[in-house]
Amino acid sequence: MRPAAPGEEAVFAPADDIPEWAPTRALGRAVLLTGLLLITGVLVGRVDLVVLAIPFAVGTAVALRRRPRERPRIALTVDDAYLAEGDEAAAVVTVGNPDVPAYDLVVVRTRIPRWVRVEEGDRPRLLTLPPGGVEEIELRGPANRWGRHPFGPALARAAACDGLMASRPGIAAARDVKVYPVTEPFDADEAMPRAAGLVGGHRSRRPGEGGELAGVRIFGPGDRLRRIDWRVSLRTERLHVAATLSDRDAEVVLLLDVLAEAGRSGGVGGSASVLDTTVRAAAAIAEHYLHRGDRVSMLEYGTSARRLRPATGRRQYLTVLEWLLDVEAQPSPYEPYDQVFGPHLLSSNALVVVLTPLVDGRSAEMVARLARSGRFVLAVDTLPPAAAPPRRTGWSDVAHRLWLLERDNTVGQLREHGVPVVRWAGAGSLDLVLRDVARLASAPKGVLR
Template sequence: MLAAGGAVVAVVGRRPDLLVIVAPLVVAALWGHLARPRVDVTGEARLGDTTMREGAVTGVRVSIDPPLPDLHGIALLAQAPWVERKPSSGIVELEQGTATLGVRSTRWGRRRVGTVSIALVSTWGSFRAGPVDLPDLECATLPVPASFDASAPTPHPRGIVGLNRSNRPGSGSEFNTIRRFHPGDRLRRIHWPVSMRTGALHVTSTFTDEDAHVVLLVDCLSDVGPREGIDGRPTSLDVTVRAAGAVSEHFLRSNDRLTLRTVGAAEVPVLGVGSGTNHLRRVLDTLAAISPATERRDSGERAIRGVDPNALCLVLSPLIDPTMVSLAHTLAMRGMTVVVVDTFPDHLVADPTSIYLALAWRMRLLSRDSEVHALRQRGVPVVPWRGPGSLDQVLRDIARRAAAPRIARR
């Protein structure tokens, strides 16, 4: 257009110098037209890891097809919640048709990483495409399990494999007694010092090792607190989800069976009984799919339906919604072993800047203390979540109570 306009002005005004000035523009336009791509240029964005942990970094690889050498361009990754871009501007230059952007997920959940846009231009600007938006990329961010360990055994072991000592003799690793040799005993169990002293074969007997069934009830009815991600202060649901992941990892690595149920979250897949590392991955995927307060009418009856009566029920809740307190009472009335893990973050009431907010929290905490007292009066222990060792004392007390003599009718 500049060359044509300059040529018209040169002819009308009889200015041959203008023809000399616009001649390079004509050459550049003809060169660009002859050298422009004859095929459709398409772009593709691919995420390095579609599943990652909180705080992990992965890459978004952007490429164009075909990778023409005379094309230059940039790729832009739009800003998305809980996603940090590297570089922070989200803009990188395409080199030889490819570019890589770094992304870091700062909070658990399933979300879109962001829209990737590309813009291409050829030499001398004779060809340009875009900006074009590529299909959105989705990823699942698994919660980072909090630090947790328990030295106390799991009560009520009923399975056939595991690391919990049973009260009945059998094949295991815990020493029971030394007795006479019976047909079928293994030769490696022979206790030679006693056998040589008595003149008869004696063997060492052990207690059998069994696995227990653990049921996790996760409170998804609310998410209170500032959402600052992995680098900031956790919300009540952050503490609950990370505690659930830590407890699941501990029990599943001990070969126990585990069931996960959620209350107050819609479209969360039902997770049955399982054990092992693969089941731990399914548990973390289920926790990542939680959307808080998406099913406010959930009373929890579906979550506790069909629960094994011999299972250890761990209710993880900040005890803000009375629904979880009612569920704990219901499970206790059915004679089940229930432990409530209090996941209320202390920093929610530590901000004295707002007088009215502090007064509201004081009133709610007074009501919450009465609910906790009612649970303890019923015999349901309420344990604050403090990481490693949080459940040691209560699990020992439950195991001691289960082994205590009981009055029975004859």
């Protein structure tokens, strides 16, 4: 991923016309002490108490001679570069003093995202701002997990008049930093089970313009001269042309099961949860097939039922990465909306890759329905080896082992129904399964008479 242009300049939020400053407790103590000394001195007739009150009164008056009118202005900007997991994210908090009096102290605090490791954390920063002064605070740290990570909101509160006046806080809205998933190496060398279009990178059984040699035949009307095989033509004394098979594209549907989350996410260098494995595997598979010229679409099996239409090219790859940033677990006791799997959305020729942990029984039923509909379905197991579903209070190790046995039975039943289930293991993990699916697709079908 290449970084884009630097982020836009900070734009300050306009200050209100109403005064935004209020007296502090220090001002109240100074006024109270001065008043007590003056009243006591007058009542008891002691001049020394009146003289003792004069410095407090003069000091307070001098400090308040130039009161500020506007609260500090603050803006938050983030770097708009394309970031992958492990790259350094950056944000800049800009604080300004639009008033004539100086700020004695400005306290700035910014909320830091959970998955961005900033060295100073979200501890308050202390500044002093002269009249018209501007200070910038730079926040940098590695982003350890994919997703949209909000920097902010940022807050700035100032004190002036020797600490006798304090402003209302200036607030800058949060800004999202986009961190894209790291695509694990993936390369499937096997052919697609069935291609749909006439242009693409897969070999078909239909003769046409392509790069796969199908044989040599006699020259006929409509054949191009560049296809003439001169060696065979000279030997047989008749024009022969090289026949080729057309290159066809395929549609790949990536179906993400987001009904349940299991395992603990440790970021890019730690353990992976179900969503981590699902998102990274989907990005890798989409990148591979889009690079080969195939159409890729995305579907979610969950309560929101999000969908990304099929398309090809680099723009679709960037759209897929943007779409994956919003993937989140959607547990629900209700049955997910199944009409997204209708024939108008899922082509009969498409290869449906279901990324599922098979933790919820509804997921296995969904995969079985897709297989019974006659589509080419491949289930990719995204459950980490050491992961388990969210345990209820009182769950024992025996109950956990029973759950594992039940899940193994579910996987076995899917395989008996003709649905291959394979654990995601990066490059080449789907080659053997795709070879079997392609062989089944090309096998002759029985016909009842």
